[in-house]
Amino acid sequence: MPNPYLSPGVYVEDVPPSSKPIAGVGTSTAGFLGVVPNNITMPAKPDGSGSKYPVATASKPYLVTCWNDFVTQFGEIQSGNAFLAHAVFGFFHNGGTRCWVVRVAAEADLSTGVDELSDLAAIDEIAIVAAPGVTSQTVQQALLDHCKNTGDRVAVLDGVKTPATITATDISLTARSETGSHGAIYFPWIEVNDPTSATGGTVIVPPSGHIAGIYARNDSTRGVHKAPANEVVQGALGLGYRISKAQQDGLNPEGINVIREFNGALKVWGGRTRADEAHAEYRYISTRRYMNYLRESIDEGTQWVVFEPNTSSLWKRIVRTLTDFLTNEWRAGALFGETPKEAFYVKCDADTNPADVRELGRVVTEIGVAIVKPAEFVIFRIQQTTGS
Template sequence: MPQYLAPGVYVEEVPSAIKPIAGVGTSTAGFIGAVADDVTMPLLPGRSGVTAAGEAEPADFHSVAPAGEAQLVDGWETFKNLFGDIQQGNHTLAHAVYGFFNNGGGRCWITRVAPVDADAEPSDEDLAGALETFAAIDEIALVAIPGAVSDAVQTALLDHCENQYLQDRFAILDGRQTTTLTKEAIQGDVRDSSYGAIYYPWIDVGATDADGNKVYQPPSGHIAGVYARVDTERGVHKAPANEVIRGALGVEALVSKAQQAGLNPEDINVIRKFGGNITIWGARTLAGKEQAEWRYVPSRRLFNFLRESIDEGTQWVVFEPNAPELWSKIRRNVSAFLTTVWASGALLGNTPEQAFYVRCDETVNPAAVRDAGQLVVEIGVAMVRPAEFVVFRISQWAGGIQ
């Protein structure tokens, strides 16, 4: 404390007990994909690409981004300057990223894996290993490896999201290209997990091969953009379903309502064609029947958002005196944040008291806990869940006055 020796008036700055918790971002994506070393890159601004003698000048072109390093991309032009326009050496990743921005995405991190040549596919080991480049990037909330449908790569994606030091991101998986409408055919042997969702079938975005044949694209990049759009317009608690995929012209396999009735209970999210629109018609995670509380995509993503926001917003608590004054500050700040979340419609209840509770007192912090250097805060939230099955009961009425 300051020491006062002479009479007078002294003004002190006292830190406020209010330390607002800000909601973290939920729509920054992380993509991994193949980009060949020899892709054609765009010209640098103000360059012609040729010397005075009419010869090609390589120095006039952008250099392709180095492999194995995550690059921040905030728009399609940035992607082209780092990885080239859509072409043979990058087409799967490029279509996915274009679909991400076209559907509402704003920021993403991209790690390039370099195949041996433009026609080769990178190994599962290289694709899975590239996930390590995302581990230290805290803002990533969605992760996808467009077109990678092997058990090894998709399991690595789920492992990455479930990592005990992360648990703040969600995997978007592409289903296999198959006409057999079973969980096994679409999902393979990828294990169940609430930290990911899988989508089927692949989509038509107008891409063709050298012979003019239609080339269907994996939907994960476009769907990540839909996630971002819904987060912006409605909030992370809104299911990213019953939403049109912008840029999709068709689907590789038409799935009827009866056929989807066999896939939806198995946690396969189907993309269907309604009229001229290609629409996401499912919002289930891969949690499985054993984790029914995490069945829906918005439930898992909302919980990730709450956990990460509270984690980042309470770092100031570490090493503070573990006493009732601190407990009161924590209750006040966490409750204020959850009240804001409740007001946005993300929590169930007519009042904040019905929607959540925050307990941080001597009941959860007895002497034994405090002696171990721990401070425990218990939080309960009532999350809203999507109206997946809407039932109208209609009957005949004789009419007249009741």
């Protein structure tokens, strides 16, 4: 290699950093699945030709970044696409900015499973999935299985529109389980303006699209570690059922998140997953989503490690990279502890990487994090005392 130093002088060189920063991944892109018939009425193109936009191809994901994108691919809100259209509109109205939409031509296409989810699995940026208005056990279980298998997203599920009784078993047909920890269910359905009504009427629609928008809004304003609850449902005018505190007492422990009215505001008043008691560490949707965020961020941010020489120097670089990332998370309020040492630990050394592990071509790092949990039950103890 030629010597670059040919004359006396000062030479400034770039030195690669000892640790590479990890950038947090996005958490608010949604994936929607819904019915849009082949004969849906599509809007006319603005070129004056009189021709109309073609309806989007069935079973193919389309990126939608604004309401107009949806209209030109799936049509305005109408009877054929109402649940999906209201959901996407509610998503944007509540703070969502980016989603992928897959249509099927008929409700029967959803009855035996959700094959279209395999197309959504290939879109890495999706962090939330929903099938607005679909409450069958088969489809909702398929959504939960999809989220568990991908490991980087959660399902927003709708409760039954008109349950026989206001009980968890009638509102949700899916059982609480480990797989259920990858999704959350919301009840009741909500009342919104009906643009198809000539008299300015309203219609009852599933809440999942609006809730997905709240997830996105919450991530932007507070962070994914904050539970997406105690948030106003923008665009909602009323509720399909008015739930009392006594009724919610029987629903909340069973993982049914209720939308309730407080002083005229309709708020999401629950933040639980469908996890059973054996997997209570993922009781809260914020915990599941934050762990997804950590896993995906670390995965994408440490790809540079692959094929590096597996030495103590590499171990130290890994520790520095992860420590810097987790320290920023602690400063953002996502990790519990007065100091970073109390909030997390990172271990990558000879103990985690003995000779037999290195011979297999592996480098093993142990990470422990203390995630903040939502203050679900706020208790003030008030005592009357006698003045002295």
